[in-house]
Amino acid sequence: MKNVLLIIATLFLLTNCTQKKENTAKSNASHFCIPDSLMSQVKTEDASLQQVYSDLKLTGQVTFDQDKVVHIYPMVSGIVEEVKVTLGTFVKKGQVLAVIRSSEVANTQNDLISARSNLAIAQKNYEANADMYKSGILSEREFLTSQKELEKAKSEVSRVRTASSIYGGSGSGMKYVVRAPISGFVVEKFVNANMQIRPDNSTNLFTISDLKKVWVVANVYESDIATVRENETAEVTTLSYPDKRFQGHIDKIYDMLDPDTKTMKVKIQLDNPGYLLKPEMFATALLHHTSSDKMLAIPANAVIFDKNQYWVLVYHNRCNIEIRKVDIASSNSETSYIHSGVKDGEKVVTNNQLLIYNAISQ
DSSP states (O other): OHHHHHHHHHHHHHHHHHHHHHHHHHHHHHTOOOOHHHHTTOOEEEOEEEEEEEEEEEEEEEEEOGGGEEEEOOSSOEEEEEEOOOTTOEEOTTOEEEEEEOHHHHHHHHHHHHHHHHHHHHHHHHHHHHHHHHHTSSOHHHHHHHHHHHHHHHHHHHHHHHHHHHTTOTTOTTEEEEEOSSSEEEEEEOOOTTOEEOTTOOSOSEEEEOOSEEEEEEEEEGGGGGGOOTTOEEEEEESSOTTOOEEEEEEEEEEEEOTTTOEEEEEEEEEOGGGOOOTTOEEEEEEEEEEEEEEEEEEGGGOEEETTEEEEEEEEETTEEEEEEOEEEEEOSSEEEEEESSOTTOEEEOSSHHHHHHHHHO
C-alpha cells in the first residue's frame, strides 16, 4: 500500500512540474511585446478567401523576331573593297553596308550603254521611216518592222536598267553597293574587307533586325504541356536585369517534342524597350494559371518553416502574438493557400516574422 501511495505522489509531482513549465512558457509567450524599435517595421496582412492560381516557370533564350529579320546575300561575285558597319551597329534603311568591286557590275554598265545607244539608233530609224511611210515612199510592212525594233530597244534598256539598279544603280562603275533594306541593328556579320565573294557562296553577308520586339523561345516539359495555351500572358526575367520584368504573351506553340530534351517549345513575343534584351540572353518566363476554386490565402512570405512544419504568426496586438501551425495546400511566388491554421480575416505578420518567432520560441 505504501508503494502505491508513493507512486501516486511521484506522478502528481511530475504532472504539477510539467504544468508549471507549460504555464511558464505560455506566460513568456503571452507577455512578449514587440519593442518600439521593431514595431515600425512590422507589417501584417489579412488572411482571405482568394481564387487559386499557380505559377509555371519556363526557361529559354532570347532570339530575334523572325518576322522583322532580313538576311542580306551578295548579288554578285567579286572582292570586298570596304565594310562600313560593325556588329551591333544601328543602321537606317538605304545606308551603305559594304562595297564590292565586281566585273559583273562593269558588264552591266556596258550593257546599259550599248542598250541606250541601240535605242537612240532605233528611235532615229523609226522617225525617218515614219516620214517616208507618210510620203508613200516606204511600205507599211517596213514601217511596222522599224516600229517593232524601237519597242525591242526600249524593252532592252528597261531590262538592263533594272539589272543595273539591283547592282547599285547606274554610274557606279565596277562597284556593287550593299545597302540596308530596313532600319535596325546589324545582328550578324560574315564579311570583311578584301574577302572574295564567289558565285557559289551561299552565306549571307549581314543580318539586320529592328529588335523593337524580340522572342523568347522556351521549353515546356511533357507534364506541363496541357496547362500552356496561346495568347497566355508571360512575365519574363533575365540574368542581366533580375529586378526588371518584361511583359509578353505566348504567340505560338510548336506542337512537337524535341527528341533529345523531350520538351515542347513555345514562342513568347514581347516588346523590347530601350533594346535591353539581346539575342542569346538566358531568360525565365513565368506563367500565371488562375483556377475557379477559392481557398483561404496568406502571403507566401508570412510562412515560417521550422521543425519540419509550417508556421505563421497571428497578430492580435503588439503584446499578443500567436504561433500557429498551418497546413499548406499549395503555393506560388506570392501566395500560400492553406487548409487550416488561420481563420478568414485574421492578421498574419509578413515582415521580420522570423525575429519575432525566435523571440517567442525562446
